[in-house]
Amino acid sequence: MSLTDATYLDYQATTRLANEAFDAMLPYLNAHFWNPHSAHKLGRAVAASVENARDNVAALMPPGGRVVFTSGATEALNLAIKGSMTPTSIIAVSAIEHAAVLDTADWLAGQGATVIRLPVTPDGLLDLAAAEQLLPDRIDLLAVMQVNNEIGTIQPVEALAEMAHARGGLFLCDAVQGYGRLPAPANADMVAISAHKIHGPKGIGALWVRDGVMLSPLIHGGGQEQGLRSGTLSPALTAGFGAAAKVALARMEDDARHVQHLWQLAIKHFSDWMINGSVEARYKGNLNIRRDGLDVARLMSEVRDVAFSAGSACASGSGRPSHVLRGIGLSDAQAKKLYPFGVGPLYDARRHHIGRRNVKRRRRGNFMITVNFISHDGETEKLVQAQVGDNLLKVAQAAGLPLEGTCEGQMACSTCHVIIDKLWFDKLPRASEDEEDMLDLASGARRTSRLSCQIDLTAELDGLVVHIPTESRSMQGV
Numbered sequence: 039m040s041l042t043d044a045t046y047l048d049y050q051a052t053t054r055l056a057n058e059a060f061d062a063m064l065p066y067l068n069a070h071f072w073n074p075h076s077a078h079k080l081g082r083a084v085a086a087s088v089e090n091a092r093d094n095v096a097a098l099m100p101p102g103g104r105v106v107f108t109s110g111a112t113e114a115l116n117l118a119i120k121g122s123m124t125p126t127s128i129i130a131v132s133a134i135e136h137a138a139v140l141d142t143a144d145w146l147a148g149q150g151a152t153v154i155r156l157p158v159t160p161d162g163l164l165d166l167a168a169a170e171q172l173l174p175d176r177i178d179l180l181a182v183m184q185v186n187n188e189i190g191t192i193q194p195v196e197a198l199a200e201m202a203h204a205r206g207g208l209f210l211c212d213a214v215q216g217y218g219r220l221p222a223p224a225n226a227d228m229v230a231i232s233a234h235k236i237h238g239p240k241g242i243g244a245l246w247v248r249d250g251v252m253l254s255p256l257i258h259g260g261g262q263e264q265g266l267r268s269g270t271l272s273p274a275l276t277a278g279f280g281a282a283a284k285v286a287l288a289r290m291e292d293d294a295r296h297v298q299h300l301w302q303l304a305i306k307h308f309s310d311w312m313i314n315g316s317v318e319a320r321y322k323g324n325l326n327i328r329r330d331g332l333d334v335a336r337l338m339s340e341v342r343d344v345a346f347s348a349g350s351a352c353a354s355g356s357g358r359p360s361h362v363l364r365g366i367g368l369s370d371a372q373a374k375k376l377y378p379f380g381v382g383p384l385y386d387a388r389r390h391h392i393g394r395r396n397v398k399r400r401r402r403g404n405f406m407i408t409v410n411f412i413s414h415d416g417e418t419e420k421l422v423q424a425q426v427g428d429n430l431l432k433v434a435q436a437a438g439l440p441l442e443g444t445c446e447g448q449m450a451c452s453t454c455h456v457i458i459d460k461l462w463f464d465k466l467p468r469a470s471e472d473e474e475d476m477l478d479l480a481s482g483a484r485r486t487s488r489l490s491c492q493i494d495l496t497a498e499l500d501g502l503v504v505h506i507p508t509e510s511r512s513m514q515g516v
């Protein structure tokens with residue numbers, strides 16, 4: 039199996055570059071290679087594209103602030119914390135922040151700052167009562183993420199921002215997992231985001247800074263990015279980020295509906311697993327589950343064609359136990375029984391179903407495959423499990439789908455005519471001349487039409503997508 043055939047369930051780690059982002063980047067990688075900081079006409083033309091991208095990124099943020107491009111969210115979080123704090127500052131962070139926050143705060147503690155770690159409840163939400171008790175009357179910064187990158191819990195960031203402001207401090211929000219998926223934290227003072235989590239390119243992120251918040255630069259030099267981040271900007275990366283943000287804004291509601299649909303499928307399939315973190319206050323594109331008696335390292339080695347993570351992508355290679363799972367009260371042994379996965383807008387339900395089926399196959403040793411029937415208008419889908427060797431027409435009929443098959447495979451009726459999704463068409467054995475003749479006579483036959491009675495399912499057809507043709511049949515069964 040090739041790498042690109044793997045089922046990808048790791049959307050918290052990264053996402054595929056959107057076509058729109060790819061197209062937006064291309065001119066700046068070749069013909070429009072000019073430096074956006076040059077004063078001449080060509081430089082100014084590219085600089086205009088950078089500002090256009092900045093506007094698109096800012097469109098997902100609250101009004102009253104500015105976007106500073108960085109190399110990613112880690113740099114943005116470093117800039118926010120080191121750029122606004124001093125060795126005498128009092129900084130509070132949640133116990134389940136990303137390492138970019140925790141380690142930066144710890145570095146400042148080494149310089150003399152006071153760092154307070156705030157606990158979370160067993161469902162992965164910041165313990166507001168404990169925070170009220172632990173925070174002194176005055177603080178300089180409170181940093182809490184919007185959506186946790188491991189367990190997907192959504193923190194009450196507006197209330198936390200008020201808590202920081204009531205103590206005279208700034209509120210920093212790591213919104214890497216929420217940006218483009220949820221409304222931005224309205225009253226934060228600084229927000230860190232990353233392009234590659236929203237189908238943009240890797241190597242670029244941003245810090246949104248509320249007007250009036252003053253920062254010191256981390257990188258000194260030519261004074262680019264409002265004096266906060268010296269170094270030549272990459273117009274290709276900014277264009278890709280801007281295009282991805284534009285797509286995310288346009289698709290936010292549709293994507294939310296799609297992710298909710300996948301969540302419903304997932305919790306149904308994994309109904310006998312335990313979910314880590316709150317189910318309600320959760321981004322539904324994150325499923326983090328565990329099961330007694332199952333070792334995630336072993337599962338990963340047995341299910342190599344499903345890409346899922348055991349903890350955050352940044353920490354999973356380190357061997358460090360997850361501080362997030364410890365934070366919600368799980369032991370290291372329980373953390374090893376995790377099977378977390380994330381889904382995204384460009385991810386499809388058929389793939390999810392394959393992933394689930396592959397896990398089951400390894401555990402049970404059977405050879406079930408999945409067929410996805412889709413109505414002619416694309417509105418309705420029916421996922422059906424079938425045995426290798428089953429006939430496609432019989433599978434459809436057993437599922438109550440309206441394929442008549444009146445000649446029972448004698449190739450005299452064509453009432454079993456289906457349209458194979460073009461991605462799958464080449465995986466089928468070639469049609470016989472008799473079948474092609476019959477399809478020539480069938481009304482509405484298209485280039486990827488086949489007679490379902492002539493198709494016996496093989497393991498290679500796992501995930502097959504079949505469109506039910508239209509005119510003569512309804513899809514009431516779907």
Ligand code: FES
Nearest residue numbers: 443447452454491
């Ligand atoms: S059942 Fe008649 S052609 Fe397939």
